[in-house]
Amino acid sequence: MIGDFYILDFSYDVEEGKPVIYIWAIDKDNNRVLILEKNFRPYFYALLEDDNEKIIDEIRKLNKSESPITKVDVLEKKYYGNPVKALRIETVIPAYVRTYREAVGKISGIKEVLEADIRFYMRYSIDSGLRPFFWFQAEVEEIKDNRFRVSKVYNLTKVIKIYEDNPPELRILSFDIEVYNKYGFPDPKRDPVIIIGVWSKDGGKQFVNETGDDLKTIREFSKFILDYDPDIILGYNSNGFDWPYLIERVRNRNVKLDIGRKTGSEPSQGTYGHYSIVGRLNVDLIGFVGSIEEVKVKSLDNIADYLGVMPKNKRVNLEWYQIPEYWNDDKKRQILLQYNMDDAKSTYLLKDAFLPFGEQAAMISGLPLDQLSMASVGYRVEWLLMREAYHFNELIPNRAEREYEGYKGGLVISPKQGIHEDISVLDFSSMYPSIMIKYNIGPDTLVKGDCDDCWVAPEVGHKFRKAPEGFYKKILQELIKERRDIKDKLSKTDNEYEKRRLDERQKALKIMTNAFYGYMGWLGARWYSREGAEAVTAWGREIISSAAKIAESEGFEVIYGDTDSIFVKGDKNKVNELAKEISDKFSLDIKVEKQYKRIFFTENKKRYAGLTFDNKIDIVGFEAVRGDWCDLAKDLQRQVIERILLSSVDDAVRLARETIMKLRRKEFRIEDLIIWKSLDKSIDEYEVEAPHVSAAKKAMKAGYAIFKGGKIGYVVVKGAGKISDRAEPYFMVKDLSRIDVDYYVDKQLVPAVMRILESFGIKESTLKTGGFDIMNFFKK
Known part of the structure; x- marks a missing residue:
């Protein structure tokens, strides 16, 4: 019979000495079913140093009766883009791939053993093209098997086609x-x-x-x-x-x-x-x-x-x-x-x-949803690359232990400190993926030595061949094209369900595309390339620097720049023309991402706050969006930012003074002073007794349950010794007079607002003492 099945997950087991792939699925009648693939076998590759027939004989001699070597084929493959000869070694039991990998690797004439660490059911998913949340049509034969809690069990005869369609209703x-x-x-x-x-x-x-x-x-x-x-x-x-x-x-x-x-x-x-x-x-x-x-x-x-x-x-x-x-x-x-x-x-x-x-990220990467939810973006990218490698006839590199190698990151143009009006943000869309495509960057296109037709990265001098197209470039182009097509479909549909599905797909494609640069520089990556990552940031710095010069030549003032964007002050009616000029110059998409009615910068990079023309406030880099401050400090800092953007610096200073005075008068709730920290390890695993660890130990001593992976809230009380000694679980502090108000003023409130106010010439003493203004406060 021929059936259509929606794939949920894969697993496998060994039955009667042979592996069986389990494809867990739902059919068109909404039955939960299982399709058994009994003919797929595990394999791995051995990279040959030269053509030596004796090597195949040596491999066959490794044969084990429990899982014999059933095939050894010589294949033409590519490795980092270069043509190579490799042996495809097939066996029966997946666990024996590891056993044979070690033995084959020791044979003289074997340069490297590859693809021996890919999980068996994922190997099948890659080779067959079957992926979670896709439908497939197949020729199957129904069998009876009471071991499985499904409506029907089938043996798979042949996959006819793989396609997308509306999913069934999942339980x-x-x-x-x-x-x-x-x-x-x-x-x-x-x-x-x-x-x-x-x-x-x-x-x-x-x-x-x-x-x-x-x-x-x-x-x-x-x-x-x-x-x-x-x-x-x-x-x-x-x-x-x-x-x-x-x-x-x-x-x-x-x-x-x-x-x-x-x-x-x-x-x-x-x-x-x-x-x-x-x-x-x-x-x-x-x-x-x-x-x-x-x-x-x-x-x-x-x-x-x-x-x-x-x-x-x-x-x-x-x-x-x-x-x-x-x-x-x-x-x-x-x-x-x-x-x-x-x-x-x-x-x-x-x-x-x-x-x-x-679901959309699982469809793109091929990772089942339960694994995808816990896998980092790097692993999601890698599974996509592994699938594409199979189609491009590329061998998949092994993981390797690597020493950390630092390199220079994106360009940050120092901010012009203070308040600015009418600022436009020009943002390069997917700058790093675009650079990787434009300059054909990847581990397989890197040329070490002389090259007559290469792109040469500025500053660092790394060379990448112009042709043929590299592994990364081909895949990035496909992802960008798919996202463009999805967005086109999105603009034409009125169906709300379809809109949501398409929007989530384009988001997943965007995240995956933008993660390629980070993946390339990740030490754990199979396709790692420090030179590639370093070249991308070098070209990025050159582009941002040049874009800033173009803006200035057109009469704009560059207020700030960071990695893939510049903040400019000038005629808002001409900013789109500026974006087009920069885009044409570098053949990269750049757009006016945001426009701020008012924005202020401190002298520190990556730290600013702005008021948009639709009256939304963006806060970047300040403690108000970080977690290691008490709520009172975070709320005060946010309110200070709002006062500066909506009113004046004087008004912000007045608010800070009032809040400090209220704290000194004990006009506060314990809840406002709690500092929350996560307990990422068991208490006995912490080598340094940080305040939250000390507080957790005190809670345990008092008989309270402490959960690894949970959170602990503490307050700092009066007394001698380090902060850790004076950190108490907040629920064990009932008396407000125990709170160390000076700690909260000196280490929480004042530092939180001085991150902002010092840029305007305000001193700590102004907040703490207040001079004549504080007297006026008491006269109100």
Whole structure:
């Protein structure tokens, strides 16, 4: 029969001594199905130093009966763009690729062993062209196999075509667990799970440990998953806490957390730290929040509040240390249950913010969504490159240990300090990818030595051949063309669903394209090239410098420049003409990105704030958008910025003085002075006792639970010694008179606002004492 299937994920197993690829999918009738590919075999390459028939014989002698070498073929391939001869060595069991890799690498005449570290099911995905969230049509044969929790199981005979179409409706479930623990970091050997909350389109449900036996609670949760049969399970830091905790909790009772679509399977930790659930996509949304720079403490409640899916004033807000207290008190337990339900619901609602982008990024990179959510942008780019390498007949380089090599970055034109009116920002669109395309930059086009027809990078002198087109250039051109086509389609459609899908695709393409430069300079990259990265920034510096000179020659004043943009003051009616002149000169797209009614710069680079013509305020580089200051300092700095942009410097100084005086008069809330820090490691892993670590230890000593990956809030109290000695968990400080007001004035408020006000000649003493103005303040 011929069927059409929507791909969710891949996995594999060895059955009767042979590997079987599992393609987990959904058919056109919305049935969850499994397609088995039984004919694909693992292989790797050996790069030959010369043509030596004896080498093939030597390789065949390595044969192991458990997984024999079934084929050794001599192929014409390319390696870094150069033609090479390579042996394609095929075996039976994927695990034996590693065994053969080591042995083959020792044979005389073998220059290098390649592509032996690619996961077997991903190797199949690359070679077959099948990718998550695409449809494929195939000739299949239905079989009976009760080992799998799906509607139908098929053997794959032949793939007919791969195509895009509207996806089926996916079943999505979110979950969140609460653990009872009063003795420091939760220990799954000791501390029970008390609540598991789940949320789906049907609403919420909870599994509560009423009897003291959390194994019963976890089993109820597992049964619910099997009955609901979700395609995607969402969590927030679930890879870091929930899954490992649940797995260890049942393992201590000799039980498996059997929730996959293959009977007897349990979540297992895989690549990038994610937990794989067979046949389902386990997506930890915390992997997507790194791009939200505005939120520094990326807790679930903060992210949900920032994105508007569940504002803090419409949910129960508890701190981790309150869980035992609320669980033990019958009158408060319902509040804890609602807190858990709000977390599960928040996680579910965040799907609309992150999954559309994630799906498109998975389609581009080929990485399954659960892996993609935890993989860095560099890894996402690399999987795209690996897929393209297969089509270009390029061998994939191995990973290598490399020493850090620094190089000069983008040009920053020092800002003209002070307030400026009517400023236009000219921004080069995708400058670095455009440079890579224009000058054919990549590890395969780099020429070391003489070259008659090369691009030569300014300052650094690295040479790149003009022809043929390099690996990076070809792929970047494809990505840019695809994005242009997508944006064209986007402008022509009225369908809201299609608009969202296309917009997320073009965003994913943009992020992927712009990440190529960073990937090339990443020490962990397979296609690493320090010379390439260094050349890109060298050309970038030349272009920005020249663009600034053109602007000045046309009567504009350049106020600031940074990497791929310049800030100019001049006739706003002529700024588009300036952009066209610069664009024509360098054959690069440049546009007027923003226009500011008012903007101010300090003497420091990458630090400014501006008021746009639609009255939005942009803040770049100040503590107001950083996380290591208390709310009072952050709020004051933001208000000072607003006063300068909307009113005057004098008004901003007056506000700062008033705030400091209120603090000295103890007109504050403890909550405004809390400094929040994340605990990225277990407490005993910290070598230096920073204030937040000291505060965490004090909380543990007092019997409060401390979670790795969580956050700790502390305040600084009066006393002798270092700040670390005087950092107290905020919930243990009830008396306002204990607060070290001088610390908050001298180390928080004043430094936060002086980052701005010192540029206007204001001194610290003016803020602290205030002179006659402060007296006028008291007369009001």
